[in-house]
Amino acid sequence: MKSVVCSGVIAVLTAAFIALIRSTSASCNYEIWIVDQADSNNGTALVGYGGYIYIFQSRDLKKAHEIIDLGGEVSRLCFQQTGSYPVRPHMLLFNLAHSHAVLAFVASGHVVIFRSADRQPLACFRTTPGFNGLRQAHAGFTMGDDKYIVVANQNGKKVERINVDWENEVFEHDMNATFTMYGNCTTPNNAPCEDPVLRPDNAPICTPPGNPPLAFITLRGGGMFVLDYTKTPMQVVAEYDKNHIGANGCGGVAAGNYITVTFVPAVHTPCRCRYINSGGGTPNNLYEFKVYKLPQTGYAAGNPPNTPVPKVVADDSTGERDAHYAGVTYNQKIKASYFWQPDRAQSVIDVFSFKSDKFVNRIDLKATNLSTDPTPDALAISPLMDYAFVSLRGLYPMSADPHVSTGSSPGLGILRVIHSGRSAQLKAIVPIENLVNGTNRADPHALGLYVTRANCPEAYGFRRQLRGRS
Numbered sequence: 351m352k353s354v355v356c357s358g359v360i361a362v363l364t365a366a367f368i369a370l371i372r373s374t375s376a377s378c379n380y381e382i383w384i385v386d387q388a389d390s391n392n393g394t395a396l397v398g399y400g401g402y403i404y405i406f407q408s409r410d411l412k413k414a415h416e417i418i419d420l421g422g423e424v425s426r427l428c429f430q431q432t433g434s435y436p437v438r439p440h441m442l443l444f445n446l447a448h449s450h451a452v453l454a455f456v457a458s459g460h461v462v463i464f465r466s467a468d469r470q471p472l473a474c475f476r477t478t479p480g481f482n483g484l485r486q487a488h489a490g491f492t493m494g495d496d497k498y499i500v501v502a503n504q505n506g507k508k509v510e511r512i513n514v515d516w517e518n519e520v521f522e523h524d525m526n527a528t529f530t531m532y533g534n535c536t537t538p539n540n541a542p543c544e545d546p547v548l549r550p551d552n553a554p555i556c557t558p559p560g561n562p563p564l565a566f567i568t569l570r571g572g573g574m575f576v577l578d579y580t581k582t583p584m585q586v587v588a589e590y591d592k593n594h595i596g597a598n599g600c601g602g603v604a605a606g607n608y609i610t611v612t613f614v615p616a617v618h619t620p621c622r623c624r625y626i627n628s629g630g631g632t633p634n635n636l637y638e639f640k641v642y643k644l645p646q647t648g649y650a651a652g653n654p655p656n657t658p659v660p661k662v663v664a665d666d667s668t669g670e671r672d673a674h675y676a677g678v679t680y681n682q683k684i685k686a687s688y689f690w691q692p693d694r695a696q697s698v699i700d701v702f703s704f705k706s707d708k709f710v711n712r713i714d715l716k717a718t719n720l721s722t723d724p725t726p727d728a729l730a731i732s733p734l735m736d737y738a739f740v741s742l743r744g745l746y747p748m749s750a751d752p753h754v755s756t757g758s759s760p761g762l763g764i765l766r767v768i769h770s771g772r773s774a775q776l777k778a779i780v781p782i783e784n785l786v787n788g789t790n791r792a793d794p795h796a797l798g799l800y801v802t803r804a805n806c807p808e809a810y811g812f813r814r815q816l817r818g819r820s
């Protein structure tokens with residue numbers, strides 16, 4: 351087994367696991383931001399908005415270094431800028447340089463932008479009412495050219511755009527760019543955007559970026575749109591129906607090769623996401639586990655529907671499976687080695703070879719006996735590919751079907767990555783608490799990894815992104 355670290359040696363891991371993480375080089379420090387999507391509490395009740403961000407530092411993961419109560423300054427900022435408080439912080443993503451974080455509040459439709467270094471909330475936007483007057487913000491993804499945030503307004507059935515200038519911290523919710531996916535919306539092939547046969551429920555779930563100018567919009571009822579997000583309004587350059595892309599896709603990983611072109615970039619659009627307020631999910635599709643791989647090129651409005659054709663990497667709708675989130679490990683600075691697909695229902699991570707797309711291993715989070723029902727949700731892998739972090743869901747889940755999203759050990763799960771990502775072991779759980787009258791209501795969901803130091807030449811997959819940062 352070969353471990354690569356900036357300096358220092360990673361010894362065989364034992365019970366002193368967490369302390370050992372300090373031995374990775376100081377020049378490769380990072381933070382894990384994990385979000386409790388239960389509301390802020392005032393001692394005796396959940397107050398109806400807010401939540402908490404727990405910030406862990408790689409040099410000491412024993413406990414959170416900082417806790418941001420989203421019911422405080424962030425809620426005041428949102429109230430001031432939108433007239434309402436933000437509810438259910440659900441997905442957190444950093445921009446390419448990791449200089450800023452984007453936090454989407456799914457229930458209220460707010461999107462808050464933070465400066466990473468001092469955690470300052472800089473702006474709060476709210477999506478616009480759409481289908482049936484509803485609005486949400488399931489996730490705000492930063493795009494590959496670093497100029498836009500594309501937001502999935504889930505129940506509003508709209509995709510909205512925030513134009514960004516990270517350097518000067520100028521952010522603009524560009525209403526002219528909105529892509530509305532219901533009503534009289536039609537595709538380049540003149541099909542209805544939403545249609546009982548093609549795409550029965552166009553609530554956008556996730557908007558992961560491909561190579562610029564592409565964003566992949568997964569849909570609650572199945573099917574997908576690929577958008578050119580630089581056009582105003584954003585334009586469809588590929589349309590997929592539900593027979594080609596399944597329902598509720600919500601993971602998405604672009605594993606581009608930032609240095610050479612020898613590696614074929616791909617986007618995976620896996621997963622099953624259900625929300626308590628979505629009303630979806632019939633008894634025979636309570637479980638779903640599908641992973642697709644799509645090329646990064648070949649998209650054009652002049653193509654016929656379902657082009658380029660997605661490759662099905664995994665399709666297991668038979669058992670109790672619930673694919674959610676996704677990760678990619680790198681075995682050399684430029685090569686993706688494995689694709690990780692966490693499964694909340696089974697508390698496992700399925701590992702696929704990135705090259706062959708073959709299933710190669712199943713990491714069982716219960717194997718180390720730290721939790722009877724870990725229920726992994728969001729996932730991040732350290733820049734040196736030596737550790738991985740998962741959010742472990744709580745006893746009172748605030749999103750998705752409780753059937754699969756109820757966990758027994760809310761907290762931050764820390765995994766040791768083995769063999770360039772072919773395997774891993776859950777080595778520690780740092781508990782997260784949100785105590786209301788002695789009951790732990792914490793429900794960790796979003797999780798993001800922020801590389802705090804640019805001087806980390808061995809950081810696989812992060813090199814290009816961090817270059818040019820001050």
Ligand SMILES: *[C@@H]1O[C@H](CO)[C@@H](O)[C@H](O)[C@H]1NC(C)=O
Pocket residue numbers: 394395396786787
């Ligand atoms: C917590 O306890 C206080 C004081 O006994 C009570 O007023 C309140 O209703 C309780 N809250 C909940 C959520 O049960």
Ligand SMILES: *[C@@H]1O[C@H](CO)[C@@H](O)[C@H](O)[C@H]1NC(C)=O
Pocket residue numbers: 392393394395396397398
């Ligand atoms: C806590 O929040 C609940 C619900 O909003 C409210 O009824 C209660 O009065 C609050 N308690 C305190 C001490 O602020």
Ligand SMILES: *[C@@H]1O[C@H](CO)[C@@H](O)[C@H](O)[C@H]1NC(C)=O
Pocket residue numbers: 522523524525526
């Ligand atoms: C949106 O369009 C209006 C009308 O053309 C224009 O005045 C406005 O500047 C545009 N907004 C943005 C953000 O470009």
Ligand SMILES: *[C@@H]1O[C@H](CO)[C@@H](O)[C@H](O)[C@H]1NC(C)=O
Pocket residue numbers: 533534535
């Ligand atoms: C489509 O519907 C929207 C919203 O109902 C309306 O504003 C727009 O004018 C319609 N466009 C066309 C071309 O009919």
Ligand SMILES: *[C@@H]1O[C@H](CO)[C@@H](O)[C@H](O)[C@H]1NC(C)=O
Pocket residue numbers: 717718719
């Ligand atoms: C976990 O528990 C099982 C059942 O008691 C036991 O067989 C196994 O050795 C334990 N594994 C570890 C890593 O402790």
